Amino acid sequence: MAKIHHFSLVDPSAQLADDVEVGPFCVIGPNVTLGAGCKLLSHVNINGHTTIGERNIFYPNSSIGCDPQDKKYKGEPTRLVIGDDNVIREHVTIATGTIQDHGITVVGNRNLFMANVHIAHDCIIGDDTILANNVGLAGHSTVANRAIIGGQAGVHQFCRIGEGAMVGGGSILLMDVPPFVICNGNPAEPHGLNIVGLRRAGYDLKALNAFKAAYKMIYRDGLRIAEAIVALDTLIANNPKVARELQLMRDFIATSERGIIRPKSGE
Numbered sequence: 677m678a679k680i681h682h683f684s685l686v687d688p689s690a691q692l693a694d695d696v697e698v699g700p701f702c703v704i705g706p707n708v709t710l711g712a713g714c715k716l717l718s719h720v721n722i723n724g725h726t727t728i729g730e731r732n733i734f735y736p737n738s739s740i741g742c743d744p745q746d747k748k749y750k751g752e753p754t755r756l757v758i759g760d761d762n763v764i765r766e767h768v769t770i771a772t773g774t775i776q777d778h779g780i781t782v783v784g785n786r787n788l789f790m791a792n793v794h795i796a797h798d799c800i801i802g803d804d805t806i807l808a809n810n811v812g813l814a815g816h817s818t819v820a821n822r823a824i825i826g827g828q829a830g831v832h833q834f835c836r837i838g839e840g841a842m843v844g845g846g847s848i849l850l851m852d853v854p855p856f857v858i859c860n861g862n863p864a865e866p867h868g869l870n871i872v873g874l875r876r877a878g879y880d881l882k883a884l885n886a887f888k889a890a891y892k893m894i895y896r897d898g899l900r901i902a903e904a905i906v907a908l909d910t911l912i913a914n915n916p917k918v919a920r921e922l923q924l925m926r927d928f929i930a931t932s933e934r935g936i937i938r939p940k941s942g943e
Contacts, residue, residue, distance in 0.1 A: 744797035
């Protein structure tokens with residue numbers, strides 16, 4: 677049976693795994709499911725139609741499954757789904773989705789959300805991301821696997837941050853960030869590749885050179901997007917060991933609806 681502190685309120689309809697630990701002054705609503713090994717330290721509020729996986733840790737004053745901060749929201753039974761092994765620090769807020777999108781907010785696995793992070797309605801977060809203190813994601817934002825967003829950064833609604841990308845602290849992101857690209861500023865501008873992250877991921881010199889060539893095609897060769905896509909297709913064919921990663925870059929720029937971040941002037 678779940679270990680529930682006597683100062684907490686858990687709706688009888690909530691579904692808690694047998695080893696869930698609920699500290700003092702927590703509130704868990706009727707449509708909540710908490711998987712094995714989850715821990716709520718204290719003063720945690722989990723509501724909405726929220727399904728949470730295993731071994732997640734919620735720090736004090738986090739508000740999970742809260743109503744969307746959207747004036748169009750009228751109490752529809754939209755959802756939040758959170759995966760496994762996430763660390764959700766103090767005062768983090770994660771909203772459910774809205775019917776104007778797919779009705780669901782999704783958080784993957786092994787993410788770290790530092791204090792005061794806000795994840796708005798209909799966001800999609802992948803795996804192994806880090807959102808530092810006070811990051812704000814507006815509605816319908818997407819953050820892919822292993823992306824890092826520095827403290828105080830703000831992300832405009834519908835923006836996408838690609839796999840392995842890094843957004844500098846204090847940045848204002850108004851357009852999409854391609855995979856493996858570093859950016860910062862207001863508005864954010866590209867400043868090369870996340871070489872440190874790529875090296876830590878085990879990519880060798882040949883792979884890094886392929887990534888650099890892709891970045892050059894996108895940002896330094898003066899190519900239009902359609903021309904860069906053609907150039908990337910050739911690069912992908914010539915680099916089978918990192919074809920998946922280069923394909924991510926190619927497909928990302930090809931499908932960007934907001935457009936990708938650009939330098940104010942040539943690099």
